Amino acid sequence: MNRLLASIKKELLVLVRDWAGLGLIFLMPVVLVLVMALIQDASFKSLEETRITMLFLDEDQDTLGYRVRQGLERQSHFELITGTGSSPFDEQAIRDQVARGNYQLGIVVKAGSTESIRARGKKLVEETLFGEYTGEDPAESPARIIIYFDPAVRASFKVTVRSALENFTSKVEAGILFQALSDELAQYLPEPPAPLSDQDGGIVYEEINAAGKDTEIIPNSVQHNVPAWTIFAMFFIIIPLTGNLIREKESGLATRMKIMPGNLFQVLGAKIAIYLAVGMLQFLVIVAFAKLAFPFFELPPLVLGPEKVALILLAFSTILAATGYSVLVGTVARTHDQAAVFGMISLIILAAIGGLWVPVFMMPGIMQTASAISPLNWSLEAFYDILLRGSGLRGIAGNIFALLSFFVVTLCCAVWVRWRMGRL
Amino acid sequence: MTSGAAIEIRDLVKIYRGNDEPALNSISLTVPHGEIFGLLGPNGAGKTTTINILCGILGATSGSVKIEGMDSRQHRDRIKQVIGVVPQDIALYPTLSARENLHYIGSMYGLGGKELRERVGECLEFFGLEKYARRQIRTYSGGMKRRVNLIAGILHRPRILFLDEPTVGIDVQSRNVIIDYLKQLNTKDTTIIYTSHYMEEAELLCSSIAIIDHGRIITEGRPAEMIGSQPGYTNLESIFLKLTGRKLRDH
Numbered sequence: 001m002n003r004l005l006a007s008i009k010k011e012l013l014v015l016v017r018d019w020a021g022l023g024l025i026f027l028m029p030v031v032l033v034l035v036m037a038l039i040q041d042a043s044f045k046s047l048e049e050t051r052i053t054m055l056f057l058d059e060d061q062d063t064l065g066y067r068v069r070q071g072l073e074r075q076s077h078f079e080l081i082t083g084t085g086s087s088p089f090d091e092q093a094i095r096d097q098v099a100r101g102n103y104q105l106g107i108v109v110k111a112g113s114t115e116s117i118r119a120r121g122k123k124l125v126e127e128t129l130f131g132e133y134t135g136e137d138p139a140e141s142p143a144r145i146i147i148y149f150d151p152a153v154r155a156s157f158k159v160t161v162r163s164a165l166e167n168f169t170s171k172v173e174a175g176i177l178f179q180a181l182s183d184e185l186a187q188y189l190p191e192p193p194a195p196l197s198d199q200d201g202g203i204v205y206e207e208i209n210a211a212g213k214d215t216e217i218i219p220n221s222v223q224h225n226v227p228a229w230t231i232f233a234m235f236f237i238i239i240p241l242t243g244n245l246i247r248e249k250e251s252g253l254a255t256r257m258k259i260m261p262g263n264l265f266q267v268l269g270a271k272i273a274i275y276l277a278v279g280m281l282q283f284l285v286i287v288a289f290a291k292l293a294f295p296f297f298e299l300p301p302l303v304l305g306p307e308k309v310a311l312i313l314l315a316f317s318t319i320l321a322a323t324g325y326s327v328l329v330g331t332v333a334r335t336h337d338q339a340a341v342f343g344m345i346s347l348i349i350l351a352a353i354g355g356l357w358v359p360v361f362m363m364p365g366i367m368q369t370a371s372a373i374s375p376l377n378w379s380l381e382a383f384y385d386i387l388l389r390g391s392g393l394r395g396i397a398g399n400i401f402a403l404l405s406f407f408v409v410t411l412c413c414a415v416w417v418r419w420r421m422g423r424l
Numbered sequence: 425m426t427s428g429a430a431i432e433i434r435d436l437v438k439i440y441r442g443n444d445e446p447a448l449n450s451i452s453l454t455v456p457h458g459e460i461f462g463l464l465g466p467n468g469a470g471k472t473t474t475i476n477i478l479c480g481i482l483g484a485t486s487g488s489v490k491i492e493g494m495d496s497r498q499h500r501d502r503i504k505q506v507i508g509v510v511p512q513d514i515a516l517y518p519t520l521s522a523r524e525n526l527h528y529i530g531s532m533y534g535l536g537g538k539e540l541r542e543r544v545g546e547c548l549e550f551f552g553l554e555k556y557a558r559r560q561i562r563t564y565s566g567g568m569k570r571r572v573n574l575i576a577g578i579l580h581r582p583r584i585l586f587l588d589e590p591t592v593g594i595d596v597q598s599r600n601v602i603i604d605y606l607k608q609l610n611t612k613d614t615t616i617i618y619t620s621h622y623m624e625e626a627e628l629l630c631s632s633i634a635i636i637d638h639g640r641i642i643t644e645g646r647p648a649e650m651i652g653s654q655p656g657y658t659n660l661e662s663i664f665l666k667l668t669g670r671k672l673r674d675h
Binding site: 002003005006007009010013014017018251252253254255258259260261262 | 479480481501504505507509511512513514515516517518519520524527528529531532533534536560576
């Protein structure tokens with residue numbers, strides 16, 4: 001016991017005198033969690049909370065063009081620019097401006113679009129009443145709205161804007177069509193029909209948390225991002241811990257430990273104890289920062305919910321998994337470079353397949369399967385269970401068991417590698 | 425405990441993985457208690473491999489090692505308490521002070537409390553490091569680091585001390601302090617196993633020596649007898665060159 005305590009004291013002294021390592025453990029993760037939460041907050045916000053500047057040209061000069069413009073201007077999240085000074089843009093100018101990246105988006109309502117929609121109404125009525133339509137086929141000159149996108153714009157942004165526009169213009173189109181149908185029918189019916197409205201019987205959308213629990217937790221970017229980046233930060237200990245192990249190997253200290261009385265449990269146990277304590281402290285610092293300081297950065301505070309014990313146990317098992325993995329990498333690697341490069345790249349891969357950057361359900365099938373091997377995924381899912389789905393200790397017991405098993409397996413591998421090296 | 429040999433090596437063989445040539449080729453050696461035994465040889469001769477096997481750092485491919493009558497494979501933990509090792513590398517934590525390093529190492533050998541504090545203080549004082557004891561090792565000169573490295577090996581008063589080139593790369597003053605201390609230690613019945621490239625130093629310090637080359641012991645005996653038995657050779661270095669050749673050994 002005395003040897004274990006002496007080793008713990010020594011590890012603590014080594015750690016507190018390594019300012020770079022401490023910065024990596026405490027400062028960098030806080031900055032990482034804050035930056036990632038701020039950046040990703042925008043993509044989690046609904047379109048209503050984002051203001052998009054776009055170029056607009058109404059070639060139609062009729063109901064569709066007028067109502068699309070009016071509708072877009074009425075939306076607080078769209079800002080329309082129609083020209084520079086007194087000269088309006090033409091289509092080529094819009095295309096050039098967007099292509100140069102000056103604007104991300106340009107919309108052109110093509111000439112004759114409203115007429116084309118009206119012709120569809122007329123065709124529908126005449127074909128219904130008389131079996132044939134004698135006018136020009138509206139399908140030959142359909143209503144067209146051209147959307148120019150900056151090629152550098154991300155696909156997700158494009159999809160978001162396009163679906164919002166489609167949703168909006170379809171209402172405008174339906175309005176024109178209904179009006180055209182009403183006007184046509186009025187010519188052939190003895191009594192004019194009641195005005196048709198596209199507003200009646202609309203679909204009502206309701207958003208309900210499927211967890212179905214009465215909880216104070218509201219899903220938002222912080223609830224998603226803080227656990228993800230906290231797990232990533234906890235695994236950051238791979239840098240100082242592998243550095244510690246490699247330094248001992250390179251300086252001959254590892255050899256001295258073999259010579260001295262005491263066993264591997266005392267040597268590794270001290271390191272694990274110290275890094276476990278540091279990891280828990282790091283977790284508490286990040287969580288406290290997200291809870292107390294995020295509002296100063298216009299981010300919602302992290303809500304921990306009632307399952308604090310489950311959270312602590314989950315953090316504990318995650319840090320143990322990170323420690324076991326770090327000990328294994330530090331044991332196998334021969335140099336600082338090997339440990340740092342392999343450690344960081346393997347961590348990034350495990351984070352990527354673990355769903356820390358892109359949710360697992362959005363990944364291709366093979367990657368969804370691969371995510372099951374990432375301990376970061378086991379931890380992340382358990383954090384989501386607690387912080388978003390309102391689950392408790394029972395619900396995450398499997399994940400905690402998997403993380404602890406990972407710790408035991410990696411540690412056994414490290415011990416085996418050490419034993420093998422001693423025999424060479 | 426002091427009856428019999430301090431160290432007995434029988435037919436010791438070590439073949440590193442991936443190597444065809446054995447690093448040690450059936451070495452047998454007996455070191456009586458109270459000797460200062462020099463294990464000399466050119467680079468790659470097998471000195472460090474021998475020391476590493478004796479200390480339990482490496483496993484032997486075959487053969488047996490007994491330390492104070494204890495088989496090295498069966499009594500590893502007991503042997504660790506009996507031996508002290510001063511490795512060639514400065515195996516100390518650079519960001520810890522000399523005192524912190526020595527307190528940690530002493531604790532691992534089971535020392536504690538007042539006994540540990542006094543022993544650390546006494547050793548630091550003897551080696552002229554008392555006033556630098558609170559400074560981090562990384563700020564020390566090469567000679568100071570070597571002295572702390574030596575203290576780390578003798579702190580627990582081992583009965584057998586292994587030194588792997590303890591005076592390499594240090595100033596004359598530090599070397600003298602170390603050599604004087606080793607002589608003094610030997611008078612207290614500590615057996616010393618010592619490797620070095622400095623023949624003059626070995627001749628001065630060692631009561632008996634073995635010259636090892638290509639993993640074999642090529643001669644063994646008292647330095648004075650060895651010199652006397654070779655007409656025309658006046659010192660250990662000339663005998664060493666005669667036995668191991670003048671060809672450069674890049675290992």
